[in-house]
Amino acid sequence: MLRLGPFAAARCLPAGPRLGPLCLAGNRGSFARSWLPVGDRGPLSRQVRAAAGGERPPVLKTPKGTRDHAPAQAALRERLLSAVVSCFKRHGAAAIDTPVLELRETLVGKYGEGAKLIYELKDQGGELLALRYDLTVPFARYLAMNKITKMKRYHVAKVYRRDNPATTRGRYREFYQCDFDIAGQFDPMIPDAECLKIVHEILSDLQLGDFVIKVNDRRILNGVFAVCGVPESQFIPACCTVDKLDKVPWEEVRSEMVAEKGLSPEAADRIGEYVQLHGGLDLIEQLLQDPKLSQNKVAKEGLGDMKLLFEYLTLFGITGKISFDLSLARGLDYYTGVIFEAVLLQQDNKHLEEPLSIGSVAGGGRYDGLVGMFDAKGRKVPCVGVSIGIERIFSILEQRLEASGEKLRTTETQVLVATPQKHLLAARMKLISELWDAGIKAEMLYKKDPKLLKQLQYCEDTGIPLAAIVGEQELADGVVKLRDVATRKEVDIPREKLIDEIRRRLEP
Amino acid sequence: MLRLGPFAAARCLPAGPRLGPLCLAGNRGSFARSWLPVGDRGPLSRQVRAAAGGERPPVLKTPKGTRDHAPAQAALRERLLSAVVSCFKRHGAAAIDTPVLELRETLVGKYGEGAKLIYELKDQGGELLALRYDLTVPFARYLAMNKITKMKRYHVAKVYRRDNPATTRGRYREFYQCDFDIAGQFDPMIPDAECLKIVHEILSDLQLGDFVIKVNDRRILNGVFAVCGVPESQFIPACCTVDKLDKVPWEEVRSEMVAEKGLSPEAADRIGEYVQLHGGLDLIEQLLQDPKLSQNKVAKEGLGDMKLLFEYLTLFGITGKISFDLSLARGLDYYTGVIFEAVLLQQDNKHLEEPLSIGSVAGGGRYDGLVGMFDAKGRKVPCVGVSIGIERIFSILEQRLEASGEKLRTTETQVLVATPQKHLLAARMKLISELWDAGIKAEMLYKKDPKLLKQLQYCEDTGIPLAAIVGEQELADGVVKLRDVATRKEVDIPREKLIDEIRRRLEP
CATH class of the missing domain: 3.30.930.10 (Bira Bifunctional Protein; Domain 2)
Known part of the structure; x- marks a missing residue:
């Protein structure tokens, strides 16, 4: 049915992507940033302590008859x-x-x-x-x-x-x-x-x-x-x-x-x-x-x-x-x-x-x-x-x-910008910025030096179809390795042709 | 800018269509339908009378600091x-x-x-x-x-x-x-x-x-x-x-x-x-x-x-x-x-x-x-x-x-289904129904026998690009007259090819 568009598409999605793309269980123990602010010792944190000390447990619910949408x-x-x-x-x-x-x-x-x-x-x-x-x-x-x-x-x-x-x-x-x-x-x-x-x-x-x-x-x-x-x-x-x-x-x-x-x-x-x-x-x-x-x-x-x-x-x-x-x-x-x-x-x-x-x-x-x-x-x-x-x-x-048992994708990200070695955060940031400016939906992990495997796993978990990988070799050669997440096929694309190639691949 | 899409499009729209497509001044005198219901003499209409009789004028405003969106x-x-x-x-x-x-x-x-x-x-x-x-x-x-x-x-x-x-x-x-x-x-x-x-x-x-x-x-x-x-x-x-x-x-x-x-x-x-x-x-x-x-x-x-x-x-x-x-x-x-x-x-x-x-x-x-x-x-x-x-x-x-001084279109109607003679409401209803079922955005005037001029005027007022006209001749010939509202050019299209022709014309 032509006119159904987005909704029909939903039902045709392949199973796979997780429900909450970023709701992965984090390391809850390591939350204390070294630069926890002074302000945190002010009135706001007194309430935190009150809550933490069990003086009155915070009520965690939505009003009766209402609900959140995950x-x-x-x-x-x-x-x-x-x-x-x-x-x-x-x-x-x-x-x-x-x-x-x-x-x-x-x-x-x-x-x-x-x-x-x-x-x-x-x-x-x-x-x-x-x-x-x-x-x-x-x-x-x-x-x-x-x-x-x-x-x-x-x-x-x-x-x-x-x-x-x-x-x-x-x-x-x-x-x-x-x-x-x-x-x-x-x-x-x-x-x-x-x-x-x-x-x-x-x-x-x-x-x-x-x-x-x-x-x-x-x-x-x-x-x-x-x-x-x-x-x-x-x-x-x-x-x-x-x-x-x-x-x-x-x-x-x-x-x-x-x-x-x-x-x-x-x-x-x-x-x-x-x-x-x-x-x-x-x-x-x-x-x-x-x-x-x-x-x-x-x-x-x-x-x-x-x-x-x-x-x-x-x-x-x-x-x-x-x-x-x-x-x-x-x-x-x-x-x-x-x-x-x-x-x-x-x-x-x-x-x-x-x-x-x-x-x-x-x-x-x-x-x-x-x-x-x-x-x-x-x-x-x-x-x-x-x-x-x-x-x-x-x-x-x-x-x-x-x-x-089907899952809906909850994000529309098309490309994950990834790096295979350490010390390449700057390269990722430069590349992702170019993609955003070209209107391409792109993400990168918020880590300085993430493992390549983790980055690719994130694509699979959240249904991102393409990974754009920049390593030392790619930087030296002026190319980006474009990986099809489903087939795992990788091709080197000259940097100046990357955006056109991504658009071509994403055409319906 | 590629990524702006719908918003940029808004700014590029030609001036013309009216703000409120259907908010034309109506004939306010003729509202009394002959079949005004009995229920209207019940409790609901008592309030109408109260309002009408000026016992207490109804307050017509949104709460302070809020507004409607026309x-x-x-x-x-x-x-x-x-x-x-x-x-x-x-x-x-x-x-x-x-x-x-x-x-x-x-x-x-x-x-x-x-x-x-x-x-x-x-x-x-x-x-x-x-x-x-x-x-x-x-x-x-x-x-x-x-x-x-x-x-x-x-x-x-x-x-x-x-x-x-x-x-x-x-x-x-x-x-x-x-x-x-x-x-x-x-x-x-x-x-x-x-x-x-x-x-x-x-x-x-x-x-x-x-x-x-x-x-x-x-x-x-x-x-x-x-x-x-x-x-x-x-x-x-x-x-x-x-x-x-x-x-x-x-x-x-x-x-x-x-x-x-x-x-x-x-x-x-x-x-x-x-x-x-x-x-x-x-x-x-x-x-x-x-x-x-x-x-x-x-x-x-x-x-x-x-x-x-x-x-x-x-x-x-x-x-x-x-x-x-x-x-x-x-x-x-x-x-x-x-x-x-x-x-x-x-x-x-x-x-x-x-x-x-x-x-x-x-x-x-x-x-x-x-x-x-x-x-x-x-x-x-x-x-x-x-x-x-x-x-x-x-x-x-x-x-x-x-x-x-620019006006935005407020509707997305692509085709007005119109008739040039009287007694053709059935023909309009049949045709518009086919268009809707094919996913085409279509309107017709809610009158049994509207004048052709009024129908075409409605297209111009609300920015509808095409009119599909069925008259006695068209019905006899098994065609529909497709009119480009801007150029006023009309072509007879065989009924069975109409939907394809409309789709073709609406392609960006």
Whole structure:
């Protein structure tokens, strides 16, 4: 697949290079440099001593629900994000960025029950702040603030939720969101269809296995609630309850509706008949003929648009993975039209020790009212967007990589500059400087007189393909010995031709 | 310069494309879609009404000292960061990532006076958290936590300081740091010299104008303080005072030393004789002969290493931009050896309405004690690193771009799929879908029947080079009309050859 580029390349890498190129076990005993500074006896070192003396052991952890990325993870993530971003760019989106911090006020009243998960900052004087909870509300704030009425943008950044972490399933308190949104007044369902096409492309590109994209519409759901006799004020709570249908059976959802949300048992039963339906165009046609639903104006609009959406998805050739599913409700308050969610289907996991965790890996929908909440005159900007659940995908790829035993290179170094004898540090430094200035990725060991074997071993450990060796003989002859690390073949190259030769060898 | 790649390309772009490709002024009156959902009359829309009714106007701003990045800024930043990262990769660094949140405890006692600028989170139960203040302390925490004793890493991420913002000079409360650090026990000054080479490469690549990299050593400063009769406990406060010498004259620094730091006037005068010196190898030799300083063990070590550093910098060919400057002190507590700071030199600004703000654009140094602060046994890992002051550089480039009147493209779209007649939406959708699946970056307008002129205008506005036009005739003939937007030349291409032809045209 042409468009996958960097990510596909990752998977084709030969096994071999170590995870952390420089994280070799060092000689921990020999750290005391002879020139340890006087400053070290000042206030800073008192704390060192305090720590060393065990007065209070330093706490060594990241906050609950967060994690560091070691080089191998950072490299995997870079490739994953770049595959997602290149899809967003393929669809003509521009990037924006917004601060991690927002005024508390900006976030209030946008997330329903999610609000209790917002991280708030301490009042240290000045404005009351919070960490962003998603990228959608900041996007709406950005549009309203700049009076923008048309925009196609992507935003890849971290968001924060004081949720119960489930780190093995990729649920963290700090996590990346990868959002693509289209704002503006356009002809119905054209941007909505493109969002679904994007989900389809990304999940196909990443080769995560079989998946299905469930689609529904808040208007259809609201119509269902209306014709089942639910009062309008109960629509959003009813939505949240229905949303649990992918995790718990209908009986449980039904009893929550009756016991907690105060719906009548009859209303709940009527709802149950609808929300357990799923299918394709057939089902849309069937519901358009439904004696009750077809009488509801909003449901009819939703169903009409759903039919149009399926028409467009047919043109995009992706209906094979789309399911019109009336149980899909999505938790967030702000959706107003089409909603969707992509789930990976359970694979045959017999060969893996632990089955991979499977679940929702992308979601989104239409939110036509959110921007208006930020406008003094309530002027609306219709929006539709998709968010890729990158953490769950990352977890899956990480587990898969681990299971395969493959290692990713964590650096891109092309040449190691090496010397076979002592007293040649100056020669190495001169040569590496020339390579850097020519744009070649080069390293040398930070030792005055490293052994040649150690230098070559470093190439093998970290996957460096070439070694440029300068010894006394090479210096005298005005050449550099260029070694292919894999084949161990060495050739003398005249110094002035070295850079061209390296470039030639590194051509794909 | 070969290695600059994406950034150089930015500067070579022809003027023309608009800043915000889709931020065209829309028809704000027509936002009310006929299918406005029922849900919109629920709790969410009550808030809209509240806002609309003016009960409380929504606050539309980002927190003090923070800002959004519009597409043009995001594109400029992406290019700038990619130039910096490609230099870090050229030097063989691996990426890591750490959370924006750290335990408060992790940050305590590492920043001296800076500590009061740390953003703390509200106690919402659980751990006490703060936003990271820099990337160096999290790096040290990471090394200690994972018992890593050798590592060359880069980290590009946002950090947070409750500082007084000076946004025109690029000083924000949320800002990017771009750090490259080398941890490990190596032969003296080899990694330190590489850090300086990196600063030199980045500032040269970015063509920011003339610059100088000031170098000093905390050990030399401490030796100076010692021989001038300053008690050891006053070294760090004295350092902080000396550090102001780049902004205020010596007389002011002197009086702060005497009035606020409690130094004797004689000691201050003796310090003044040293810290106003700057030069190169000559000055190092002179100080090595200095009757007082040469008797101080720590100063002598610092001077010896400084001489070695200059030797290595000569091999790298960069001493022309290096100044050994005894006034350089750097504010942070954790430095223990070499310190450095790069400053841009004042340009001739006659042609600009407002002179560009000039100042420090990179800094760093050696911190051999920091990792040990996180180790229960105080085991040290020597480190040296550099941080590129990307915000200041970004401000300069932004002002320069503005002054030039040039526009950056904010999207990468290669082809607009267009139709010249009505009722051809299906044809456009089919064709664009084929292009996307072939990895071609393509857009279409989200209208059922857009005018051809509007479609072509969109290409010109956003810099799309090609238009693929399907009309009734083209459909009948099995061809697509491929239009070069710049030359307006159109050629009919057989449908099955279209993708190859587009690829051929887009080759660099």
